[in-house]
Amino acid sequence: MEMNIALLPGDGIGPEVIAQAVKVVKAVGKKFGHTINFEEAAVGAAAIDLTGNPYPDATHEVCLRADAVLFGAIGDPKYDNDPKAKVRPEQGLLEMRKKLGLFANIRPTFTFPSLIHKSPLKLERVEGVDFVFFRELTGGIYFGEPRGRNEQGTKAFDTNVYTKEEITRLARMGFEAAQKRRKLLTCVDKANVLATSRLWRETVQELAPEYPDVKVEYEFVDAVAMRLIQWPKAYDVLITENLFGDILTDEASVISGSMGLMPSASVGIENKLFEPIHGSYPQAAGKDIANPLATVLSAAMMFEYAFDMKAEAQAISDVVNKSLSEGIVTEDIAEGAKAYKTSEVGDWLAENV
Numbered sequence: 001m002e003m004n005i006a007l008l009p010g011d012g013i014g015p016e017v018i019a020q021a022v023k024v025v026k027a028v029g030k031k032f033g034h035t036i037n038f039e040e041a042a043v044g045a046a047a048i049d050l051t052g053n054p055y056p057d058a059t060h061e062v063c064l065r066a067d068a069v070l071f072g073a074i075g076d077p078k079y080d081n082d083p084k085a086k087v088r089p090e091q092g093l094l095e096m097r098k099k100l101g102l103f104a105n106i107r108p109t110f111t112f113p114s115l116i117h118k119s120p121l122k123l124e125r126v127e128g129v130d131f132v133f134f135r136e137l138t139g140g141i142y143f144g145e146p147r148g149r150n151e152q153g154t155k156a157f158d159t160n161v162y163t164k165e166e167i168t169r170l171a172r173m174g175f176e177a178a179q180k181r182r183k184l185l186t187c188v189d190k191a192n193v194l195a196t197s198r199l200w201r202e203t204v205q206e207l208a209p210e211y212p213d214v215k216v217e218y219e220f221v222d223a224v225a226m227r228l229i230q231w232p233k234a235y236d237v238l239i240t241e242n243l244f245g246d247i248l249t250d251e252a253s254v255i256s257g258s259m260g261l262m263p264s265a266s267v268g269i270e271n272k273l274f275e276p277i278h279g280s281y282p283q284a285a286g287k288d289i290a291n292p293l294a295t296v297l298s299a300a301m302m303f304e305y306a307f308d309m310k311a312e313a314q315a316i317s318d319v320v321n322k323s324l325s326e327g328i329v330t331e332d333i334a335e336g337a338k339a340y341k342t343s344e345v346g347d348w349l350a351e352n353v
C-alpha cells in the first residue's frame with residue numbers, strides 16, 4: 001500500500017524523537033512492502049520563528065494532503081512566563097486540532113513489566129492496569145465564546161459550551177472501543193454542578209441502549225481523580241470533556257511508571273494525528289538523550305488506527321518490548337546500566353523490527 005505521512009516535528013525534543021519514529025516506520029514499510037512518503041512541515045514555536053504563525057496555512061495543506069500526521073511536540077519556555085505574548089505556540093496546537101476536526105483524543109495507559117517499579121503507586125495497585133481515555137478535543141471551555149476580559153481588564157471569563165452532537169460523536173467512539181475491550185465505559189463529568197455535564201450524562205444515557213453489551217458507569221470528575229490513584233484497574237474506557245480530560249490524562253500518564261513511553265492519537269472523521277504525550281521537554285532538546293519510544297509507539301498507533309494494519313503495529317510494539325528487555329534504552333530508564341543515545345535507540349529499533 002502507498003501511504004502519505006505528514007511529519008510535524010515541532011519544538012524541543014520533537015525533531016529528535018520524530019526522526020527515530022521515521023526510521024522505524026521506514027523499516028516497517030520495507031518489511032511489509034509498503035511505499036511510505038513523508039512530507040515535513042513546521043508547527044509551534046518553530047513555525048512562529050519561520051513565519052510568525054504557529055500553524056501556518058502551508059502546514060495545514062500538508063496535513064490535509066496526508067493520510068496521517070505524525071507530530072512531535074509544541075512549546076518553548078520563552079513563551080511560558082510571558083502571559084502577554086501575542087502569539088503562542090499552543091495556539092497552533094489548538095488551531096490544528098480545530099481545523100483538522102480532531103475531536104477525539106485517545107490516550108491509553110498500560111504497563112510495561114520492566115518499568116513498573118517506577119510507578120508512584122504500590123505494585124499491587126498498578127500491575128495489569130490497562131485503560132484508555134477518550135477526551136473530547138475541539139469543544140468545551142477551550143473554545144467556548146464569549147471569552148476574554150472586561151474593558152478595565154479586571155475581570156476575565158471563559159465559557160464552557162457543548163452540543164449534543166459533539167458529545168454523541170465522542171461517546172460513540174468510547175462505546176465502540178469498550179465493545180472491543182472489557183466492555184466497561186465510564187462517563188466522567190460534574191453533573192452535580194454543571195449544565196454541560198448534565199447534557200453529557202443525559203446524552204450518554206440515551207445512547208447506552210444501543211450498546212447493550214457495554215456496562216456504563218457515571219462518575220464525578222473529582223472522584224475519578226481520586227480513584228485513578230486508589231484503584232486504576234477499575235477502569236477500561238473513560239470518556240470526558242476537554243478540560244477534565246486534559247487534567248486526568250496527565251494524572252493517568254504517570255501511573256504506569258512509563259510516562260516517557262505513552263503514545264496518543266487525536267482523530268476526527270477525515271484526519272488523524274499521532275503524538276507522544278510527553279511534550280517538548282526543552283531541557284533535553286538537541287542533546288540526543290530524549291526517549292523516542294513514545295513517538296515510536298505513536299507510530300504503532302498510526303498503523304493500527306489510520307491504516308488498520310495490526311501486524312505492522314504489533315511489529316513495532318514487539319521491537320519496543322525487545323529494546324526494553326535487552327536494555328537498549330535512553331538514560332531516563334537505563335538506571336545505572338549503559339544508556340543509549342536517542343539516535344542509537346532509533347537505529348537499533350529500525351534494524352530489529
Ligand code: IPM
Pocket residue numbers: 090093094246
Ligand atoms: C495537551 C496539552 C495542550 C492541551 C496544551 C499544550 C494546549 O496540555 O495536549 O494535553 O491543554 O490540550
Ligand code: MN
Pocket residue numbers: 246247250
Ligand atoms: Mn495536557
